[in-house]
Amino acid sequence: MNSQEKTPGRPPRSILLLDCDAFFVQVARQVDPEGAGRAPYLVVGGRGGRGVVTSASYEARAHGVRSGMPMAEALRRCPEALAVPVPREACTGASRAIRETLETLSPVVEAASIDEFYLDLTGTERLFGGAPLEVTAHRIREAVQKATGISTSLGGGTNRLVAKLAAGRAKPAGVHVVPPGREAEFMAAFPLGALPGVGPAQVALLEARGLHSVPELLAVEPEWLIRWFGARRAEWLRNRAMGLDSTPVTPDEDRKSISGERTFAADIPPGPEGDAELEGRLLELVGSVGATLRRQRLRARTITVKIRDADFTTHQRSRTLEAPVESDGAIDRTARSLLGDLRQRRRPTRLLGVGVSGLVTEDTSEAVQLDLLDALEGTVPPRPEAPAPESSRDRTLSRLSDDLRARFGEGAIRPGRILGDP
DNA sequence: TCTGGGGTCCTAGGACCC
DNA sequence: TCTGGGGTCCTAGGACCC
Numbered sequence: 319m320n321s322q323e324k325t326p327g328r329p330p331r332s333i334l335l336l337d338c339d340a341f342f343v344q345v346a347r348q349v350d351p352e353g354a355g356r357a358p359y360l361v362v363g364g365r366g367g368r369g370v371v372t373s374a375s376y377e378a379r380a381h382g383v384r385s386g387m388p389m390a391e392a393l394r395r396c397p398e399a400l401a402v403p404v405p406r407e408a409c410t411g412a413s414r415a416i417r418e419t420l421e422t423l424s425p426v427v428e429a430a431s432i433d434e435f436y437l438d439l440t441g442t443e444r445l446f447g448g449a450p451l452e453v454t455a456h457r458i459r460e461a462v463q464k465a466t467g468i469s470t471s472l473g474g475g476t477n478r479l480v481a482k483l484a485a486g487r488a489k490p491a492g493v494h495v496v497p498p499g500r501e502a503e504f505m506a507a508f509p510l511g512a513l514p515g516v517g518p519a520q521v522a523l524l525e526a527r528g529l530h531s532v533p534e535l536l537a538v539e540p541e542w543l544i545r546w547f548g549a550r551r552a553e554w555l556r557n558r559a560m561g562l563d564s565t566p567v568t569p570d571e572d573r574k575s576i577s578g579e580r581t582f583a584a585d586i587p588p589g590p591e592g593d594a595e596l597e598g599r600l601l602e603l604v605g606s607v608g609a610t611l612r613r614q615r616l617r618a619r620t621i622t623v624k625i626r627d628a629d630f631t632t633h634q635r636s637r638t639l640e641a642p643v644e645s646d647g648a649i650d651r652t653a654r655s656l657l658g659d660l661r662q663r664r665r666p667t668r669l670l671g672v673g674v675s676g677l678v679t680e681d682t683s684e685a686v687q688l689d690l691l692d693a694l695e696g697t698v699p700p701r702p703e704a705p706a707p708e709s710s711r712d713r714t715l716s717r718l719s720d721d722l723r724a725r726f727g728e729g730a731i732r733p734g735r736i737l738g739d740p
Numbered sequence: 741t742c743t744g745g746g747g748t749c750c751t752a753g754g755a756c757c758c
Numbered sequence: 759t760c761t762g763g764g765g766t767c768c769t770a771g772g773a774c775c776c
Binding site for chain 1: 767768769770771772773774775776
């Protein structure tokens with residue numbers, strides 16, 4: 319598992335994590351310098367009744383505002399704060415610009431999220447004039463600041479885990495590098511809940527055993543950990559606590575799923591009117607997911623519908639089709655059938671979501687289409703309850719509406735079922 | 741303090757096949 | 759059939775991250 323660090327002869331890796339300081343806040347200020355740019359107390363997130371904070375300025379954080387907090391609570395804690403929505407497109411653009419800058423400086427760049435990037439600089443010392451990792455990190459920080467105007471913090475170490483925790487130590491606008499061999503010492507200061515991958519549920523289990531900090535965990539006999547948490551989890555926990563992590567930094571992999579979801583301003587009650595309303599919302603979500611799917615030249619085999627009840631319990635139903643699909647029509651038919659299944663429970667609905675997974679590229683999916691033809695010809699009988707497969711009319715309709723939207727804007731076509739569709 | 745929206749990964753059970 | 763075991767796919771739920 320952790321052979322990387324232990325293998326003799328292999329030099330320690332040089333890993334950096336670049337993390338943007340209050341990313342959404344910085345971008346909101348760039349987008350609106352006169353308004354958001356002048357508000358020290360700034361909160362970015364969903365406004366309206368049920369929104370939460372996506373990011374808060376450091377000044378607002380000093381008043382106890384945290385991301386994930388309901389917006390109403392944030393404004394109670396910091397009444398003088400200005401609340402603005404997330405500038406989605408500007409954030410995507412800023413993220414892309416940061417990545418492009420990093421790619422000129424590091425051979426391997428992995429985007430861990432919209433505002434976090436891992437760099438593996440192992441073996442590149444000569445490129446940076448033999449400078450220590452810490453000096454290189456400062457140079458990268460300045461380069462990103464200059465190219466994009468975004469302030470970042472960098473953590474460094476011999477692996478991703480240590481780099482990540484070090485970046486937290488570096489914030490804001492700083493650099494913190496843990497030298498090789500000092501990982502265990504560095505880790506000793508952290509509570510277990512600070513370890514990436516240890517969330518509230520794990521913390522509760524650990525605290526039930528009296529374990530709160532890294533040294534406390536390491537003092538426990540490994541056999542006990544195995545008995546309590548199972549072999550896999552126990553080994554994972556001990557490695558984390560010791561600051562060991564052999565996960566490589568890899569350039570970005572393909573997307574595995576695409577989804578969209580919506581929390582309603584008011585819960586949608588059970589009954590025919592609510593069902594009709596939900597089907598309308600479903601079609602909107604299908605439209606946006608479908609458009610993303612086609613823009614990326616992908617098709618999907620599995621459709622998932624998710625519902626959150628008024629009491630916040632969440633249920634999902636999914637179905638995997640014989641052949642991958644790309645059209646709103648085919649996705650919507652399956653999604654509607656799944657939604658009908660979920661609505662059997664007859665509870666008020668707070669949230670509705672649609673996702674597609676089992677993604678394949680258009681060309682890979684042609685082979686599967688041939689299988690479908692076999693199925694239709696009777697070699698393999700299709701499941702009787704399966705919705706009609708995607709027709710060429712479905713595809714043409716979706717590509718046509720993509721075209722119209724591209725030319726005349728998002729409002730050019732309203733989601734609605736076409737006459738004659740089931 | 742009533743809790744967004746976009747993802748990834750893991751687990752566990754059942755179906756199905758050899 | 760008093761019936762084993764492993765591999766793979768699918769589904770539902772949950773933990774976690776930003």
